[in-house]
Amino acid sequence: MNSHSLDFQQKTLLQRLNWQDWLYALIIVAGSVFAYIQYAQYMDIYEVGFLFGAAALFSYLGWQWKRLAKLVLIVGVVSLFSISLYHGEQARATQVFLLKYLISSQSAVMWMNVLFVLAMATYWFALFKRSVFAGKVATTLTWSAVLFGFVGLMVRWYESYLIAPDVGHIPVSNLYEVFILFCLITALLYLHYEQKLNTKQLGGFVLLVINAAVGFILWYTFDRQAHNIQPLVPALQSYWMKIHVPANFVGYGAFSLAAMVASAYLLASKGFLASRLPSLEVMDDLMYKSIAVGFAFFTIATILGAMWAAEAWGGYWSWDPKETWALIVWLNYAAWLHLRMVKGLRGAVLAWWALVGLIVTTFAFLGVNMFLSGLHSYGTL
């Protein structure tokens, strides 16, 4: 049979959309319009921009990745249901059964923690038993953890307004909140690649770094009562926070993901678990893709940070320790990408480098807050 050239025409995104995709986008846009009508008087022009920008972004992401669209819808429904149970009273978080044990902000975050631990155990079990079924369960557990995490953040956002209207703020303002964000973004990035490259075997590795963050969240909650919502210091009261922080955590999450894949790569290249793990080429590719995403977002985040600094601290660059370490992280991954793309370097050297990169990144993220002082001292331990 002689086929026709036009059979190989690649459809554009809009051509590929079906009615469910359009319905999804419609719900997202309708939600944003509703939010705008309800709360326009409390938002400045930038925040209105972010609201509709977020609607466009999540529509696009949902079109590209159908499972994410499902997640967005379920998070929306569960969060709204949870919020409806509050009747505008913070105290009901510990009185209503469903809130107390499932979907108040604090309970949802605890469920996220539990599910991440279970997911990790299941991933490792699946890896050793070569069990496809267990792998699927692990993926489902990870998705559920992400669901609970996002519900936790959404409800926390609402709860902050229950404390007092002037206390209310998006939950990305302190270490506790951004650690949750870190877990969620890292998990989502991993799930995306898992689906695309079929790499369920790497789940156990990636969840190691996520569960390290979960451990931190638990310690921070029980030892320091960090889950209590605190009002924002004046320097953080800015629309910039809404984009600077999430962009940064896409960067941190992607770098962490790359480092965990690198560790699997190094094990496999030494012969450990080699028969169970994906091929070295796939892992190498995943490592590259992840660092590329991380680098792009980290660049954007740093630029946004500079713009914010120009508005809050009187200069776009003050050589504050956090800024300086962001630059070092940036230079580190710039060199990594440079060597790979320009020099064509591959293999163990880059994997080791990605692992060391995680240490540098962790220092920039946590170490600076713990050991160095400066303007950027919002997330002190």
Next chain:
Amino acid sequence: MRFAVSLLSVLGVASIIGTVLKQNEPYENYIIKFGQFWFGLFEHLGLYDVYHSGWFLVILLFLVVSTSFCIYRNGPHMVKEWRTFKEHATEKSLNAFGHQATYQLNSGAENAKRQLIQFLQAKGFKYKLKQQADGSELIAAKAGTHQRWGYIFTHVAMVIILLGGLLDGNLPFKIQEILGHKRIETLDIPESKVPEISRLGTNNPSFRGNMTLPEGSSGNVAFVRVRDGYLVQELPFRVALKDFRIEHYATGQPKSFESDLVIIDPDLKQPVTKTISVNHPWTYKGIAIYQSDFQDGGTKLDFKVWDLFAPNTQTQPLAGAIFQTGILGNGDDALKVEYNDFRKFNIINMSQDGKGKPHNVGPNITYKLRDNKGQAIEYVTYMQPMQIDGRHYFISGMRETVSEDFRYLRIPVDGDFGVDGFMNFRAVMLDASKYPEIARRIAAISLEGKKEPALKKQFETSVVQLLTVFAQGGYNQIAQVIEKSVPEKEREGAAGTYIKMLRVAAYEAYNMSLAASNKPLLPSGGDSEALLRDSLNSFSDMFFYGSPYFLQLEQFEHKEASGLQLTKSPGQKWVYLGSVLLVLGIFSMMYIRERRIWLLLKPASNQVLFAMASNRKNLDFEQEFNLYREQLKSLLA
């Protein structure tokens, strides 16, 4: 490129130094930390302000030069790669490709050519036809060559950002300093006395300076800190502060800092007013004015001064203001009071385990008492009583050097939450004429029934003695007396007896002081016990307070000063432009994939040679090649 990458590494390491060693501290701190020798060496290396040191600027300049050179050398090549279809590829070179396939044609070459062109278009490739000498025809196609712009964008962005940064740095001043035209001022002198050589004119293109304005005052210069000195930056206008406000959340944490500013400019018909706050600066004539910090602006204070060691309850009034001084006492014993700081709100976490919520404990005042030899003791005194372990105290801390922690005197409040109760008690305890009466009262109670006058007399004498010793130096003095006169074995017992006796004496003394001021006497019970214990402790601690004066803050008239930062940064727009280019460049470098396809139609053998290449080999390319190979196979079959 290798040079540029090495420079970037040096830059990274140099930057780390600046984060590990705290920058721009007062130079004395560095001397204390490193000692004179290392201090001098490090100062020479510019380690206290790494990012503005000469060598750091030289690295940045080198980066600009070397990156520009890279662009000059590789830029034309990149543009060429972007434009070319590489239609001069020969059959021989195509055969050498790693990714290639040959297909046998069934139909005619013309038909195949049409199909192949349609295929390339469907895949988003642009193509160019080239007739070969041997009669065959080459279709050279490319997609994603915009990627090549990524290289140019990112590298140009680096140069623009660095140049913008250098424009806003202190390069102009550095050069003037080297040439001897400018010099930093290191002395703490009034602004008007700063000589011309340490002043920067209004034509200075970029600066970052600070200005502290007390409410109701104005200024037309900013101070630019440089190393261990400063420069005076003249402004083309005058800034006045009408009001400074701090708003608080219900929990007491600060919610906003705002300054109502007025700009007075000869170019303006009338002054303009605007409120700035954190995150909301005001840019006027290219100078951005930021809310940076705040401090006291000369709050007026009214004190009641107690002489702790005077056996009376007299007080003196004392009036002062922050940043001013006053005198306490006369002659050689006179002390100079230096009022340093007043804070209206103090958010402290008073819970024992540190887990409770911090709350506002009210105003405090920091001052120094300096004797005529220049020795000073620093005090911090809170205006309102604080609750500690369920009881309320007036708190005043003292320390002799900045490196020490404050040691606190805790004065228990009286029934009216005032300090008078303790002060009156203290007066009785210091007044030797009151001791016989106290002794008599104690004797009457504890010796009831025993009427022997000798025993009574002896008892009363020992009470008087005990009170005399206590009034000389508190518990410490009693301990010394015990050590001197009581054998070691009996010391503990003796101390117990004395303390018990002191408690009873304190009860009588307190009641005497209450009676003298016509107040109801102390009820018996735990509360009174605790009050007496605290009062005795406080009395005993007075001897370690360092001075006889207790300054009780009675009233204040708050006056704040707003800390403004003023910056002029002409490089900012360049840095932003560079940032936009950088993002565009990074995305095009990483997310546009350059791929080239050659299809050589050979009518002679009725074959098509398919070859594919990418400047980056990765999985995506392999997959795409395999897909195309199969699709072309079915297309041409």
